[in-house]
Amino acid sequence: MRRKSLPVITILCIILLAAILIPGCGRKEAKTTSLSTPVLDSGPISGFLEDGIWTFKGIPYAEPPLAELRWKEPQLVQPWTDVLACTEYGPACPQPASDFDGLMQIGKTDEDCLYLNVWSPASSPDERLPVMFWIHGGGFSTGSGSLPLYEGHNLAKRGVIVITINYRLGQLGFMAHPELSKESPHGVSGNYGLFDQIAALKWVQKNIGAFGGDPSAVTVFGESAGGMSICDLMVSPLADGLFARAIDESGPFVDLGLQLQTSDTLADAETAGQDIAGKLGCSQTSDVLACLRSKSPDELMQAGTPLNRMLSPLPLGPNVDGFVLPDKPSTLFAAGKQQAIPFINGVNANDGSIFAPDLTPELYRMYLNFVYGNFADQVFALYPASTQTEVKPALTRLITEMGFAASSRLACASMTKVGQPTYMYQFTRVPSDSRAQALGAFHALEIFYVFNNFDKISQLGSPEAADIKLSEDIMNYWVGFAKTGDPNSSAMGAPLWPNYGTGSIYQILGDTVTTGSNLNNAAYELVLKINGITNP
Numbered sequence: 001m002r003r004k005s006l007p008v009i010t011i012l013c014i015i016l017l018a019a020i021l022i023p024g025c026g027r028k029e030a031k032t033t034s035l036s037t038p039v040l041d042s043g044p045i046s047g048f049l050e051d052g053i054w055t056f057k058g059i060p061y062a063e064p065p066l067a068e069l070r071w072k073e074p075q076l077v078q079p080w081t082d083v084l085a086c087t088e089y090g091p092a093c094p095q096p097a098s099d100f101d102g103l104m105q106i107g108k109t110d111e112d113c114l115y116l117n118v119w120s121p122a123s124s125p126d127e128r129l130p131v132m133f134w135i136h137g138g139g140f141s142t143g144s145g146s147l148p149l150y151e152g153h154n155l156a157k158r159g160v161i162v163i164t165i166n167y168r169l170g171q172l173g174f175m176a177h178p179e180l181s182k183e184s185p186h187g188v189s190g191n192y193g194l195f196d197q198i199a200a201l202k203w204v205q206k207n208i209g210a211f212g213g214d215p216s217a218v219t220v221f222g223e224s225a226g227g228m229s230i231c232d233l234m235v236s237p238l239a240d241g242l243f244a245r246a247i248d249e250s251g252p253f254v255d256l257g258l259q260l261q262t263s264d265t266l267a268d269a270e271t272a273g274q275d276i277a278g279k280l281g282c283s284q285t286s287d288v289l290a291c292l293r294s295k296s297p298d299e300l301m302q303a304g305t306p307l308n309r310m311l312s313p314l315p316l317g318p319n320v321d322g323f324v325l326p327d328k329p330s331t332l333f334a335a336g337k338q339q340a341i342p343f344i345n346g347v348n349a350n351d352g353s354i355f356a357p358d359l360t361p362e363l364y365r366m367y368l369n370f371v372y373g374n375f376a377d378q379v380f381a382l383y384p385a386s387t388q389t390e391v392k393p394a395l396t397r398l399i400t401e402m403g404f405a406a407s408s409r410l411a412c413a414s415m416t417k418v419g420q421p422t423y424m425y426q427f428t429r430v431p432s433d434s435r436a437q438a439l440g441a442f443h444a445l446e447i448f449y450v451f452n453n454f455d456k457i458s459q460l461g462s463p464e465a466a467d468i469k470l471s472e473d474i475m476n477y478w479v480g481f482a483k484t485g486d487p488n489s490s491a492m493g494a495p496l497w498p499n500y501g502t503g504s505i506y507q508i509l510g511d512t513v514t515t516g517s518n519l520n521n522a523a524y525e526l527v528l529k530i531n532g533i534t535n536p
Contacts (some may be wrong), residue, residue, distance in 0.1 A: 001476075002368050002510050003121050007223055007448060017493065022354075022492065022507065023460060024040075024191055025190070025328075026030065026162050027151045031286060035049075035054045035120065035123065035125065035211065035329075036054075036120060037050070037058070037083055038125070038207075038210035038517040039209060039210055039507060040059075040206075040207045041079075041206045042060075042076075042078070042079045042080065042085065043080035043081060043082075043083075043305060044082075044083045044084070044252060044443045045059060045083065045084045045085070045086050045287055045352075046084070046085045046086065047085075047086050047087060047118075048087050049257045050153070050522040051153070051157075051466060052121060052157070053119050053120065053121055053153050053156050053157065053295035054120045054121075054211070054213075055087070055119045055153070056086045056087075056117065056119075056120075056127050057086050057087055057088055057089045057090075057116065057146070058086050058087075058089050058090035058115045058117070059086050059115060059116050060077045060090070060114065061074075061114055061115065061116050061119065061165070061199060061200050061203040061204075061494050062075060062076065062077055062196065062199050062200075063076065063077050063078060063267070064111070064112035064113075064114065064116040065074040065111065065114060065168065065172075065192075066111055066112060067293065068293070070111070070172065070254070070290075070293050071172075071175070071177075071180050071189065071192060071293075072192075072495070073101075073162060073184075073195045073199075074151060074192075074195055074196050074378075081349075082169070083126055084194075085251075089107070089115070089117065089146035090112075090113060090166065091107075091108045091109055091110035091112060091113050091115075092106045092107060092108065092109045092110075092113060092143075092145070092146060092166060092169070093110075093111070093113035093144065093145035093166050093168050093169045093172065093173070094109050094110070094111055094113070094169070094170070094171065094172060094186060094297035094298075094301065094528075095109060095138070095141060095143070095169050095170060096117075096141065096142065096170070096301050098393050099203075102344075104186065105141075105148055106142070106144055106502070107144075107146065107149070107220065109297075111172065111297055113166045113168070114154030114166060114167075114196060114199075114511055115145075115163040115165075115166055115213060115373055116145060116163055116200055116203070116236050117145055117146065117152070117163065118152075118161065118162070118163050118168070119151075119153055119155070119162040119163075119212055120156065120161045120211040120212055120213065121154035121156050121157060121159060121212075122161070122211060122212020122213070122243070123158075125209060125210055125211070125212050126212070126327065127212040128160060128209075128212070128213065128214035128216075128217075128220065128337065129161050129213050129214060129217045130159075130161070130213075130214060130217040130218075130483045131160065131161045131163065131204060131208055131213045131214065131219065131221065131482075132152075132155065132160050132161070132163070132164075132221055132479075132482050133165070133200075133201065133204060133218055133220045133228035133243065134150055134152070134160050134221055134222060134226070134392075135165065135197060135220060135221070135222030135227075135229045135230060136150060136164070136165075136166045136222065136223070136225075136226050137223045137224030137225045137226045137227070137251070137349045137444065137526070138169070138224070138225055139168040139224070139225050139317075140169060140170070140174055140193060140225045140228075140316060140317040140318070141169050141316065142168055142169065143169070143225070143226075143408045145164030145165045145166050146164070146166070147174055147232050148215070148226075148453060148457060149368075149446045149447055149448070149453055149456065149457055150164050150283055150447070150451060150523075151442050151451065151453055152164060152451070152452075154451060154452040154453065154475070155450070155451055155452070155475060155478075155479070157508065158164075158476070158479040158490070159479065159483070160479055160482050160483070161208065161211055161212065161213040162296050163200075163204065165196075165197065165200045165206075165504070166196075167191060167193045167196035167200070167204040168192050168193045169370070170296075170300070170301055170408055171300040171301060172297060172300065172304070172317055172410070173193030173196070173316075174190050174191065174192065174193055174269075174318065174319075175189075175190060175269075175272075175300070175316060176187055176188075176189040176190030176266060176269035176270045176272070176273045176319055176321075176443045177190075177270055177273035177274060177276075177277060177288070177289075177292070177509075178270050178273075178274070179265065179288050180273070180281060180289065181270065182495035183289070186267060187323075188321040188322070188323045188324065188325045189266070189322060190266065190269045190270075190273070190319045190321065191318050191319060191324040191325070191366075193229075194229065194233070194236070194318055195238075195324075195326050196234055197229055197233065197239075197452060198236070198238050198239050198242065198324075199216070201220075201233075201239065201242040202242065202245060203528075204218055204242075205242060208424050211495065216244060217244055217245075217483075218242070218243040218244055218245075219243065219244065219246065219247060220233065220245075220246050220247070220250065221247035221249065221344075221450075221478070221481040222245070222247075222248070222249065222250075223249040223250055223251065223341070223416045223442065223444055223446075223447055224249075224250055224251055224358075224444060225251065225317070225326055226249075226328075227248035227249050227250060227251015227252075227345075228248075228251040228252065228253075228317075228318075229251070229318075230246050230247075230248050230251060230320050231248060231251060231253065231329040231333070231338075231411065232244060232324075232329055233246075233324060234333075234338040234339045234341075235325065235326065235327070235329050235332040235333070235337060235339075236324050236325060237322055237326070238261075238323075239339075240339065243339055243341070244369060244474075244485075245341055245342045245343070245476070245481060246339075246341060246342075246343050246344070247343075247344040247412065247478065247480065247481065248344070248345045248346075248385075249346060249446060249450070250346070250347050250348055250351050250443055250444070250446075252347075252403055252404045252407035252408070253259060253328075253329060253330035253333070253407045253410065253411070253462045254390050254403060254407075255330055256403075256406065256410065256527060256531060257329060257401075257404075257406045257407055257523070257527040257530075258296070258371070258399065258402065258403040259372065259530075260327075260373045262477070264319045264320065265319065265320050266319050266321040266322065266371070267320075267322065268319070270317035271370055272316070276300070276303045276472075276487070277291075277292060278306070279303040279304070280292065280295055280299060280300070280303050280362060280368070280471060280521070282295075282407075304352045307445065311449075314431065319413070327522065328394045329389070329408065330407070330511035330531075333410065333411055333414040333415075333444065334410065334414055334533055334536055336414060336417055336418050338414065338415070340364070340415075340418045340419065340420050341420060342420055342421040342422070342481065342485035342486075343411070343412070343415040343422045343423070344421055344422075344425070344426055344478075344481055344487065345407050345408045345411045345412050345415075345422075345424055345425075345426075346425030346426060346427065346446075346507075346515070347400070347404040347405050347426055347427070347519075348400075348404075348426070348427045348428075348442065348443055348444075349400070349426055349428040349441040349510075350396060350400060350429065350440030350441045350442050350443075350446055351403070351404040351405075351443045352395065352396040352399025352400035352401075352403065352404065352443075353396045353399065353400075353401050353439045353440055353442050354393035354398065354439060354442055355397055355443070356396040357392075357395070358391070359391050359392075359395070360391070361385055361387060361388065361390075361391055364391045364394070364395070365380065365394060371417045371455055372530065374386055374389075375526070375529070378526060379398065379402070379526065382398075382401075382522060382523060383395070383397055383398045384524065398523075399432050399485070400520075401520040401523035402523045402526070402527050403525075405426070405519050405520040405523065405524070406523050406524045406527035406528075407527075408424060409504065409519060409524050410524075410527075410528075410536050411514070412424045412500040412504075413500070413504070413536040414536060415500075416499075416500050416501060416502070417536070421485055421499060422499060422500040422501075423484060423487055423497055423499065423500060423505075423507065424500045424505070424506035424507070424519070425497075425506055425507045425508070425509050426456040426461035426506055426507075426508050426516070426519055427441055427445065427446040427449075427471055427509045427510070428441050428443075428508055428509065428510035428511075429441060429449070429461050429466070429467065429509065429510045429511060431445075431463070431464070431467060432460065432461070432464060433460045433461040434459070441510075446474070446509070448460065448467075448471070449467070449470055449471040449475075449509075450471075450473045450474055450475065452469065452471045452472075452475060456469075464509055470509060470510070470511075470513070473494040473509070474509060474515055476490045476492050476494060477490075477497060477507075494513055495513045495514065495515070495519065497515075500517060503517050503518075504517050504518045504519070504521075506519050511519065
């Protein structure tokens with residue numbers, strides 16, 4: 001049973017549908033309006049029209065990755081002939097409970113989770129509107145394209161088609177194992193979540209015209225692990241040509257300033273997978289993969305990984321397998337081997353506040369010595385802390401400036417070096433709510449402003465006039481960029497956003513919108529020194 005039926009208007013229809021119910025999309029009669037029944041390469045679907053926006057939820061873009069398809073590249077969805085009514089989100093991918101459940105609102109999860117959602121303002125399939133393709137964050141272990149925070153209606157009102165997707169997470173999305181690599185036609189394993197994202201982008205190329213979209217004008221945008229995924233896609237040969245522009249919101253090269261090995265080699269990732277198999281009692285069985293495929297998602301998640309979460313908050317993520325990822329994205333960007341496309345990259349002023357652990361001064365120095373080795377004293381000189389109360393603010397600044405901001409600057413410098421229009425930002429606005437005041441402009445806060453969904457999330461209280469104005473400016477910047485590659489093209493009164501260029505210019509998105517240069521320069525120069533990068 002795969003996709004859930006919509007309510008129908010007669011008992012007879014309910015009886016006829018009872019035998020064919022499947023999650024996500026259900027079946028109903030086609031309407032006659034022009035965009036009500038788009039015909040995909042897999043079959044016709046229907047959605048609903050609300051305030052001028054056609055909405056389609058729970059569209060399958062690949063076969064359910066169940067049984068033998070678990071830990072396989074996504075397969076083409078089986079075609080259908082009747083109209084599938086898509087008005088309800090499909091399930092989210094299996095994941096552990098989040099520390100941010102109030103914001104996340106994940107809802108139902110299921111291994112059958114490869115669905116996407118479309119919001120289109122087109123009145124005709126012939127309009128060829130630009131497309132904005134959102135990749136959610138969550139540390140490659142949590143999240144969903146159906147979160148209320150990402151609802152695409154308000155963004156679509158500005159003349160773009162908005163798409164959000166699910167992709168496999170955690171052990172189901174990123175676990176590698178030697179036996180999985182053996183059965184792969186490419187000799188690789190572990191990057192299934194990236195394969196899903198690529199499959200969804202291919203789906204867009206084939207099908208977005210049915211929604212009035214232009215497949216040559218696709219902008220990928222995402223936050224945190226979603227932004228990291230975008231950098232992965234920009235260096236992956238498999239994603240070449242699938243999108244024309246990119247926006248990375250607080251998605252760092254975490255191996256760069258934080259020295260976290262999240263882009264492990266395939267061999268390292270396989271070793272981690274063997275550890276998981278051992279914890280599940282599968283290592284000594286005659287068929288390791290059959291044993292692993294017999295385990296429930298909960299059992300797989302509980303097996304965990306051998307990595308220390310304080311030192312690596314992304315215990316499972318993409319690996320450098322030589323096929324999906326030829327090398328670490330930071331290395332490829334610095335070498336100018338990424339896709340040459342218009343680019344926005346930015347950070348939040350307090351990205352590190354939700355990640356900084358509580359350490360004693362002694363543990364803080366041990367942490368610096370372990371992570372930075374011979375450079376530990378130089379890092380401490382930038383972020384000194386001699387008392388317990390000073391450690392967490394110091395770590396917050398370190399993670400923000402060395403982990404996020406330095407990474408953003410390297411990405412922007414690399415894109416400028418290959419001759420592409422490049423725009424950097426720092427988001428600084430802090431809502432008046434006391435919880436936000438305690439964290440500052442925390443990681444993911446800008447998403448509220450990008451999608452303008454303040455009314456769907458109550459945790460930060462009601463937006464003030466400054467929040468509404470900033471959201472309007474950000475949405476216009478993002479949409480203008482999606483339409484033309486220049487965020488100023490739809491800015492409608494917002495201050496000019498200059499190119500990053502040789503002056504390392506960035507736009508400050510805060511109580512007012514202004515322009516700065518050389519963000520966190522001392523941290524940036526130290527990160528380059530630690531990594532042996534010159535002339536980025």
